[in-house]
Amino acid sequence: MPSFSEIARFDGRNKVLGKTQYGADFHLPGMLHAMLVPATIAKGKLIALDISPALQVQGVVRVLTGKEAPSLKPDIAYLGQTVALVVAETLEAAIEGAEALRPEFEKTPFAPLMTSPGAQREAADGLDVGNAEDALASAAIVIEGRFETPAQHHNPIELLGTVAAWSGETLTIYEGCQNSERVKAALAEALQMAPNLIVIKSESVGGGFGQKSPPKPQTILVVLAAKLTGRPVKLVTPRGQAFHISPHRPRSIHNLRLAADTNGRMTAIFHDVEHENVIGGMFRASGYHEDLARLYSIENFKATAREVYIDRNLTRQTRGTHPFPACFALESAIDELAYLTGKDPVQLRLEHEATRDIIEGKPLAPHQLNECLREGARRFEWNRRRPDPGSMRLDDGTLVGLGVACGIFGASGAAAETTLRVRADGSSKVMGSGHEMGQGISSAIANTLAQTLDINLDRLEIVLGDTSAGPQAATVGEGGTSRIVPVMAKAAQAMRERFAELAGPNPPGGNLHQQLARLKRPYLEVTVSQLAPGQDQSALDEFRKAGGGQARGFPDFSSFSYIAQFVEIHIEPRTGRIRMPRAVSIADIGRVVSPRTAKSQMYGGVVWGFSTALREESEVDPRFAGYLNDDLADYVMAVNADIGSVDVGFVDVPDPMINSVGVKGMGELVMVGTAPAIGNAIYHATGKRIRKLPIRIEDLL
Incomplete structure (x- = not known):
């Protein structure tokens, strides 16, 4: 399937006119x-x-x-x-x-904090691939660090x-x-x-x-x-x-050891993590290593994890979920390794392109992380970077730092079904499965149909989130687009074939609505279903029953979305005030289905990444186990003045293994890697390695 053209946001007009109802x-x-x-x-x-x-x-x-x-x-x-x-x-x-x-x-x-007396610890599932302990013991270089990410709402x-x-x-x-x-x-x-x-x-x-x-x-x-x-x-x-x-992101602590030889070849990782949880909580510490172990070609990986049970409200997946905190730890350590070995941080990552899933023992689907790095470095003008920390300054003495980091998030597929009806009166209706949260799923649906069918998009009704119209799949884990787009593409093709059967060798002129009217046919309707690789009829039955049938793992391969983040940081030398005048973010999400809303998500990822790295923390009052900054005035987030020029882009190459369109996910991915890129830029500017988030002015003074 060729690249998708850009269309306006499908839900944009109603939002601007105030017609959208929440x-x-x-x-x-x-x-x-x-x-x-x-x-x-x-x-x-x-x-x-x-x-x-x-x-x-x-x-x-x-x-x-x-x-x-x-x-x-x-x-x-x-x-x-x-x-x-x-x-x-x-x-x-x-x-x-x-x-x-x-x-x-x-x-x-009660135990309000991980450090409180009475906070109970329980081991969680870990991982042991290869022989990380021997590799660490014999390594020429071992980078060690304790990295902290805060509770955030x-x-x-x-x-x-x-x-x-x-x-x-x-x-x-x-x-x-x-x-x-x-x-x-x-x-x-x-x-x-x-x-x-x-x-x-x-x-x-x-x-x-x-x-x-x-x-x-x-x-x-x-x-x-x-x-x-x-x-x-x-x-x-x-x-x-x-x-x-309501649920929130838990505080997490990552103890990481990274082994390498004198040339910077990474040979092993030991990753130990613990985080806040409540008894019965579903957001588990065992998830932090699952994507991290597949990001680079490092054959020896050992992970241990613990739940720390405290007495506060439920922890839960927050955008970026496990990879965001985990990548802060790993990508910071890799940057430290680059300085220690004299390697360029971009080149060091390029030399560790992964082709195999070391956890599942399966090949990785073809991916474009290295192309993301190359394209990001080109747009960012990475070659102007002077390697020594503190070596770049503006004329007024402002410290300048350039940083890079990468991110990963698992791609998924799932069973799906849809019904598409095109009417002679100029309208169309499609039953979708998912939820429009402003991320652009309706735009992706509209653009998928428009690639194959000449229909009036301004009179297209997309039904989402309504259980009376059909089963509704959860829109989580960046699985919305990758689930719904392939079945929409199949429905559009089925509609085209159905019309060709109806019209014969000499179809009338006009768009599809006009053609139906001229053929005296009030409407055409098709219903199609789709399975992800490795699924059988039971997955479709599960979808029809309750919108289920989600599949992340595939029997013969593993697929992930990737991103490369580049940031420029300016630090006022007297006050330590941090600014980000420039950022470049390049992602591999497979085929880009809705370019406009995809770019919007990328912009949002950079903004949220800046915010989590330098602003956001849920402040706990240990006397009451409550949050001191429980409003938008005191819960400090990034604002327009914080964000400079943001350039986003995609390596628009389909994943040929994951589905017929080659689309992966992006919603979770877009902020992963931003925090370590910012931290790495701060180190380049100051020579100070900050291993906790958020990074505050007092950390630099």
């Missing part, structure tokens, strides 16, 4: 408003809750406690855990009612919003989520309902980044409130509460 935008007749009541202790038990003060507030209709909602447990596991829900005629009354309640608690000791613009409405025995939920099928399944189990009586509508999501992947604890509460009151109910969780009840 979960909390739905206002239903007779709707009530709700507000959560949080626990004010970190650990213990709820022993008393007098709801009468809330019921005395004018407009309050009902207060839900553990009596009505079994999910409201008396055992408190973290600060902010919901203990009640106040439902009122207005939002103001709901807030006043919630603030009027004074729950009584019995406190027990997702902060999508759309808050956690839920609207629930009952119509007889049928339940409809409007909310922004990344996995509407899982929300549906969780509600069906909790309510003991038939799944076909539950509809989740998540047509547009105002950012997710992993926060909106698991079912929200608030959803079942809103549903029960709507059931008990007989009216629709809306809840929008304030950001300060969301910090304490």
Whole structure:
């Protein structure tokens, strides 16, 4: 398939006109408003809750406690855990009612931090390939370092919003989520309902980044409130509460040893990691090595890992997930090795191109990481770099540093099915499977259809995130585009072939809509399905049942997306103030399906990478196990003034093994490698190796 042309954002016009509706935008007749009541202790038990003060507030209709909602447990596991829900005629009354309640608690000791007494440690799965211990013992050079990444919170613009409405025995939920099928399944189990009586509508999501992947604890509460009151109910969780009840990136500590010979040939890695978790948490420490071990050709790799159980809210996948912190450690160590051996940091990486998956013992699908490095170095003008730390300055004394680092993220495939209908009246409709979070999945669908079919894109309806229209796959782990685009391409080709059968050797003129009208055919419809390599009918059955069938590993090969990040850092020598006037980011994501939205994601990755490297940290108050900076004023993030010129690009080469279009994923990848590139640039500017994030001014003074 040839390269895809660029089209405008499919969802752009409605967003600019204010027509896009997110979960909390739905206002239903007779709707009530709700507000959560949080626990004010970190650990213990709820022993008393007098709801009468809330019921005395004018407009309050009902207060839900553990009596009505079994999910409201008396055992408190973290600060902010919901203990009640106040439902009122207005939002103001709901807030006043919630603030009027004074729950009584019995406190027990808690462990707020990894370093706290009582923080329990448990070994997690590791990895041992080759003989890393012998290679490290006999190595001419061993780079050792302890690297830290902080707890950080997702902060999508759309808050956690839920609207629930009952119509007889049928339940409809409007909310922004990344996995509407899982929300549906969780509600069906909790309510003991038939799944076909539950509809989740998540047509547009105002950012997710992993926060909106698991079912929200608030959803079942809103549903029960709507059931008990007989009216629709809306809840929008304030950001300060969301910090304490929604999942976040855990703090992690990486102890890394990197072995090499005197020429800089890397021979072994030992990677030991521990991170924050809660008992029962699904984000596991064993994941940090899985992509890292495949990034370069290094045959000996040993990894050990530990969970450190603390008493705070749930940890979860955050954009970049495991590879982001892990690559900060490895790419910083590789940069240190380059200086020690006198090797150019780009050339050192070029010499370690991986062709084999050392974990699975399978070949890697053809990839373009080295081309990303070469193209990035060319655009960045890497050859102007002077190798010695502190050797580059501006006329006013500003220190200049250039840094490079790479990133990796696993590519995946999955079973999928779609129905496409093209009408003679000029409209079309396609049933998609996934969620539009602003990342551009709808644009990718539209552009895929447009490559094969001459249809009116301005009258194309793409159904996403709506469980009433068909199974909805989770949009996580950069698997959305790679799952949906191949089946869309197959549907477009099937539609073209169906029309050719209908029209015969002499088709009428015009686009497909006009041709159907001239043939007196009101519409044509096709339904097609697709399997990923190595899958069988059972995967398609799983998809049809609940949007499942995801596959990351393939039986005969492994596939990954790659990125090379280049940054220029300026440091004011008296204050240590850091600026990033320039960045170049080049990615290998296979075939680029939607160039415009792909570039947008790349820009976002650089911005978030800068933000995580130099700004973001969730500050924990150990006295209460709560977050001190739980709003957008105090949770410091990058702003426009922080970001200089950003040049992004792609090595637009399809992966011939992963699917018919050759498309891999990119959503998670785009920020991986930015933090070590920035750290490496800071070392080049100052000669100081900073091994923790975020890097602050005080680290440079």
